[in-house]
Amino acid sequence: MPTDTLSRTFAALADPTRRAMLARLAEGEATVNELAAPFDMSLPNISKHLKVLQGAGLVVQGREGQFRPCRLDPEAFEDASDWLDRHRQAYEERMDRLADYLRELQDGETGTEASTGPRRAARPTTAPRRRTDGRSGDTRP
Amino acid sequence: MPTDTLSRTFAALADPTRRAMLARLAEGEATVNELAAPFDMSLPNISKHLKVLQGAGLVVQGREGQFRPCRLDPEAFEDASDWLDRHRQAYEERMDRLADYLRELQDGETGTEASTGPRRAARPTTAPRRRTDGRSGDTRP
Numbered sequence: 001m002p003t004d005t006l007s008r009t010f011a012a013l014a015d016p017t018r019r020a021m022l023a024r025l026a027e028g029e030a031t032v033n034e035l036a037a038p039f040d041m042s043l044p045n046i047s048k049h050l051k052v053l054q055g056a057g058l059v060v061q062g063r064e065g066q067f068r069p070c071r072l073d074p075e076a077f078e079d080a081s082d083w084l085d086r087h088r089q090a091y092e093e094r095m096d097r098l099a100d101y102l103r104e105l106q107d108g109e110t111g112t113e114a115s116t117g118p119r120r121a122a123r124p125t126t127a128p129r130r131r132t133d134g135r136s137g138d139t140r141p
Numbered sequence: 142m143p144t145d146t147l148s149r150t151f152a153a154l155a156d157p158t159r160r161a162m163l164a165r166l167a168e169g170e171a172t173v174n175e176l177a178a179p180f181d182m183s184l185p186n187i188s189k190h191l192k193v194l195q196g197a198g199l200v201v202q203g204r205e206g207q208f209r210p211c212r213l214d215p216e217a218f219e220d221a222s223d224w225l226d227r228h229r230q231a232y233e234e235r236m237d238r239l240a241d242y243l244r245e246l247q248d249g250e251t252g253t254e255a256s257t258g259p260r261r262a263a264r265p266t267t268a269p270r271r272r273t274d275g276r277s278g279d280t281r282p
Binding site for chain 2: 002004006007008009010011013014015016019022023025026027028072074077078080081083084085087088090091092094
């Protein structure tokens with residue numbers, strides 16, 4: 001397992017069983033037995049996955065009570081998603097600046113009267129695609 | 142390497158060198174040599190990391206030109222961050238409902254005249270932290 005927190009978080013997320021366990025915990029606390037129920041997997045194996053999730057800060061387990069229920073810790077989710085969003089944003093801002101620059105170049109070539117027409121078309125095909133489908137459905141369970 | 146796309150993306154992100162390469166590419170295209178420059182690492186090692194990033198869909202490499210520059214692909218970033226946000230949101234909505242329920246219980250005990258005072262205090266400490274940085278929660282620009 002990696003040593004830095006963010007790497008541990010991403011590594012923990014890189015497994016479908018662990019993501020399914022997190023999806024279950026997003027719906028409510030669960031004991032280890034409850035977490036294990038939907039999986040065709042031995043309890044020791046489930047515990048191993050759970051340890052990875054705990055080591056990554058994604059799940060915390062209660063210290064009291066006979067069943068020590070597990071719950072999700074949203075902070076690690078937020079840290080990972082912040083990292084992704086920050087760099088995607090930097091990229092998209094750069095693409096926007098590039099698109100502006102290309103439009104300026106084109107305006108210079110065709111004269112200002114054409115500046116409203118071809119603006120959109122000047123956007124490079126590598127520019128960020130905006131989600132338009134209201135989404136979040138496609139690749140998700 | 143894992144077989145499903147989302148696992149491959151998270152696995153690729155679980156390494157500080159690869160994240161540094163992505164941060165570099167967020168600032169602009171780069172050739173493999175340019176990508177390798179800041180790292181005290183052999184070119185074959187850098188190429189290995191690059192292959193993992195490409196396999197995860199996070200980076201694409203141009204097919205033309207002598208130097209085949211690499212650039213970031215924002216879509217994989219978005220898919221990974223969507224997964225995180227969706228489950229964090231489900232968790233936070235559940236915590237909100239729980240907080241509402243606790244407030245109702247408390248209102249029932251103390252009478253309606255106390256309903257404006259302790260409402261905030263009844264919010265559990267595990268309640269969702271709201272973004273305060275102008276990102277409006279939806280995580281998309």
